[in-house]
Amino acid sequence: MKTTWFIAITAALVHTICGLSIPTTKENNEPKVLGLETKRRVPRRNPIHRDKLRKRGTFEVGLDNEETLYFINGTIGTPPHAVRLHLDTGSSDLWVNTPASQLCTSGNSPCAYAGTYAANTSSTYQYIASNFNISYVDGSGASGDYVSDTVTIGSQKIDRLQFGVGYSSTNAQGILGIGYPLNEVQVNRARLKPYDNLPAQLVAEGVIRSKAYSLWLNDLDASTGNILFGGVDTEKFTPPLRSLPVESASSVHAEFMLTLTSLHLNDRALGPSPNLAIAVLLDTGSSLTYLPDPLVADLYAAVGAVFNTDANAAYVPCSLARNTTTQLGFTFSEPTIWIGMDELVLDLVTSSGRRPTFSDGTPACLFGIGPAGSAGSGNTFVLGDTFLRSAYVVYDLDNNQIALAPTRFNSTTSNIMEIGTGAGAVPGATKVQNPVRATEGLRGLNAASAAATTGRAGGAKGAFAVAVGLASVVAMLGGML
Incomplete structure (x- = not known):
């Protein structure tokens, strides 16, 4: 039998990334790999409800397996704000909550697990526009600003990455969408041109050679998996x-x-x-x-x-x-x-x-x-x-x-x-x-x-x-x- 799932009012197992990134840099254009350790944690989540909501060389990131979600650990801003981002190949925007939102200031600290980002406390924050607005079929979602800032995944720093900030939000999970840029919110809502999301920005900064990545989730019992940006294992x-x-x-x-x-x-x-x-x-x-x-x-x-x-x-x-x-x-x-x-x-x-x-x-x-x-x-x-x-x-x-x-x-x-x-x-x-x-x-x-x-x-x-x-x-x- 596989690892226990909890229903509605109960908890689903989660594994949180807790270890330090262990960068291994190789010379002569060989792949660059970043490793992450993981640890289990217990949030309150229901997979059926959550499915109604709706992520030169190689760059490896460990995946945190909640069995109903897969997370990547990272930081945003200067000084860094720690975030845990839900990896989503079905969307294309990275977005995070702000700690001052009505959701995040409510009882039981619903945003504590995934983390938040306070733009005005970051010296590298830049405002872009106030047209970020993502919604889901169950009525949840987030709206606020598009901004850019320094984002670190593992120990790989990405400068001036564009993402959304949810000043008004009903979803405690930050999202790392890694799909096609044409699927970005600003393309669909504001009819603007696509921007470089994470895969495109990794290419622009020379971290990987092409917008491509491989995904290994491992089995239902596994506490770890990985995603390789720019590589295959x-x-x-x-x-x-x-x-x-x-x-x-x-x-x-x-x-x-x-x-x-x-x-x-x-x-x-x-x-x-x-x-x-x-x-x-x-x-x-x-x-x-x-x-x-x-x-x-x-x-x-x-x-x-x-x-x-x-x-x-x-x-x-x-x-x-x-x-x-x-x-x-x-x-x-x-x-x-x-x-x-x-x-x-x-x-x-x-x-x-x-x-x-x-x-x-x-x-x-x-x-x-x-x-x-x-x-x-x-x-x-x-x-x-x-x-x-x-x-x-x-x-x-x-x-x-x-x-x-x-x-x-x-x-x-x-x-x-x-x-x-x-x-x-x-x-x-x-x-x-x-x-x-x-x-x-x-x-x-x-x-x-x-x-x-x-x-x-x-x-x-x-x-x-x-x-x-x-x-x-x-x-x-x-x-x-």
Whole structure:
């Protein structure tokens, strides 16, 4: 069984970056690597609620695995303000809270964990504009100024990086969006030109050679993962590393969308057709994975999942995590990423230590796949952390390519290779020939880009009809979610 998840009024495990950065600088243009130590901490978070909110040489940053969030540790300003930033590939802006906001000054210090930034106390702060405004589908968000200041990630200092400051905020988590610049708030809200966000600024300052990075989240139990800006670690995946084109809306790339061509439970294709062409968003900002209703209904029936409309979540017997013969396969033209049930079954415990059960007394666990409506509904289909932990992913923004390979869990060795420039920049990656292009799930540029300002919803609450029906979950479970 994987590490315990806590529901609604309880706490979810988190690992906070507490150690000092350990820079290792190599000569002769060899990769530069930054290492971080981690430590666990317990915040109060619910993954279902949080999914409604809506990150020359190589540069390595340790990831803090909350299992519902992945954080990067850093500082902003002079003198430095310590912040913990939620890594989000589904958005493109870095933003932080200010300590004087109504949210951060409320009881229980909700902003204490993620940290805050006071612009007027920094000698390197520069005001840009008052058009920062990000909002999410549940009504939360932040508004305030765009500013620039010195930002340090690990021990790498980035001068004059632009980011948002939330003077009015209803979200205690600072965000490090590392997506396409076209997905920035000032592009979508103010119709301004994109600015250099973190990946672009790392290139501009010569830290890395191209706007590309690789992500290794490791498994559900792991306390650490890493992101390599400008590099690939060949010890963190099982070859081959296959490269696919990022799907575009009207020939404009704004989000990390790939075409899902089939979904299998072992050797059985799920859904009404074995051949799919559905655009899916690779998003570290989403704890769970959200797929079209017909696929999800078929999957739920096969694994015995029960969908609860009040919680907008599915539950399975916890014993499913011990099933080592059943895997869920996601195919993208050629490469297939297989996910074991132990990575999809998430343990739940109440604050009093009680475990939720079905009405017959069977222990109930959260299932890591949720419904997102029909393919023609305009909803976004999302491959969140329950998928991404099993995949090694290279995001190549310069070439509009994403490379995938099965992850190598708990690897203790490294072989870091630099991502260069031009076509074929990702070392060891081979392009998929004649990849299937998406015919469903794509949106126009304005709608696609709105993910950065509206977030990604985790399915349509109350709109999902599961063929197997809704077996009752005891009041303890329904009441707490």
